[in-house]
Amino acid sequence: MLAAPVPVDGFTYGLLTPVTAFVMAAVGSALGLRCTMRALTVEPARRAGWLLLGAVAIGTGIFTMHFIAMMGFTADSVHIGYDVPITLASLGVAVLVVGVGVFIVGYLGRTAFALTTGGVITGLGVAAMHYLGMAGMKMDRGRLEYDGMVVALSVLIAVVAATAALWLAMTVKRFGVAVGAALIMGVAVSGMHYTGMAALEVQAQAVNGAAEGKSPAEILAPILIGPVLLLVFVGLFVGMDPLENEWRVSVEDEDAAFGGEAAFGGDAAVGGGTVFGGSAAAPEPAGSGAATYFERGGRHGG
Structure with missing residues (x-):
């Protein structure tokens, strides 16, 4: 059949x-x-x-x-x-x-x-x-x-x-x-x-x-x-994970981990929630202690 x-x-x-x-x-x-x-x-x-x-x-x-x-x-x-x-x-x-x-x-x-x-x-x-x-x-x-x-x-x-x-x-x-x-x-x-x-x-x-x-x-x-x-x-x-709610890493630290090269050639302001290929956000004043971080816990991180 x-x-x-x-x-x-x-x-x-x-x-x-x-x-x-x-x-x-x-x-x-x-x-x-x-x-x-x-x-x-x-x-x-x-x-x-x-x-x-x-x-x-x-x-x-x-x-x-x-x-x-x-x-x-x-x-x-x-x-x-x-x-x-x-x-x-x-x-x-x-x-x-x-x-x-x-x-x-x-x-x-x-x-x-x-x-x-x-x-x-x-x-x-x-x-x-x-x-x-x-x-x-x-x-x-x-x-x-x-x-x-x-x-x-x-x-x-x-x-x-x-x-x-x-x-x-x-x-x-x-x-x-x-x-x-x-x-x-x-x-x-x-x-x-x-x-x-x-x-x-x-x-x-x-x-x-x-x-x-x-x-x-x-x-x-x-x-x-x-x-x-x-x-x-x-x-x-x-x-x-003991660091899950607190961990953060600066852009400089991550760049160092990958040979000193910023992601996307430095064009993306990664920490600020940015567009690809755009200009990075203005740097923080020297000595302000405000670094760019990837954060967890819903404050700045994902």
């Missing part, structure tokens, strides 16, 4: 799965971007640990977003299962690829090259996790087919939004902008996911009756327990 397209539903539980998935992506992104920013303020010996934690947070946020959203995905008369090793491998790929992006920023600083390259690689990490996760889907009498143009669009969305989020988070030191960067990163992950799902068509043999077996939610819930707990652990670690 020839296979034919079957109806699919990506919102079996209404808005519950897409909203919850977006929240998880934004939370993971917020923690990961915070860890990446924190890495820029510590000595090189400690930097790798913060960057690794940032990659774990963002990668895990991508993974949990994807599979929470997939809880709401069903195909008519087709039983959907998941290959556990491939599913978990998609988490590892997300952490690995995102890690490359954040390590570039962490060790090259807030330069245009580092932020752009890091953002592009991070966006590709989002896409890699999604399509490897989809490769782990098992159907009893169906197969997946994709529209190549829509797939390309989904990757572009991930890359552009992730790059924009990284630029905002790393260059404009204000709390509201940091929150906005996390939300943009959440849009990158969710937008990429649902665009990628729009490219999907399920081909299956026509069979009378409903699919038998466990629902996607029943299958995926146990798999998600570990990653969700991992995000909680990262959040607790960041929250218990």
Whole structure:
């Protein structure tokens, strides 16, 4: 019997799965971007640990977003299962690829090259996790087919939004902008996911009756327990950082850490919440004791 397209539903539980998935992506992104920013303020010996934690947070946020959203995905008369090793491998790929992006920023600083390259690689990490996760889907009498143009669009969305989020988070030191960067990163992950799902068509043999077996939610819930707990652990670690509410670093200190070169060639007044390529703010009077700081706690920092 020839296979034919079957109806699919990506919102079996209404808005519950897409909203919850977006929240998880934004939370993971917020923690990961915070860890990446924190890495820029510590000595090189400690930097790798913060960057690794940032990659774990963002990668895990991508993974949990994807599979929470997939809880709401069903195909008519087709039983959907998941290959556990491939599913978990998609988490590892997300952490690995995102890690490359954040390590570039962490060790090259807030330069245009580092932020752009890091953002592009991070966006590709989002896409890699999604399509490897989809490769782990098992159907009893169906197969997946994709529209190549829509797939390309989904990757572009991930890359552009992730790059924009990284630029905002790393260059404009204000709390509201940091929150906005996390939300943009959440849009990158969710937008990429649902665009990628729009490219999907399920081909299956026509069979009378409903699919038998466990629902996607029943299958995926146990798999998600570990990653969700991992995000909680990262959040607790960041929250218990003894310097988290007080840390600050002067522009001069950060420039010294990256070979004495100011980010963007000195054109951006990073500490003042500035525009790129504009003139730096007027310097403080000598002896005033007022240095430019990146601050945490909502006062000046993000």
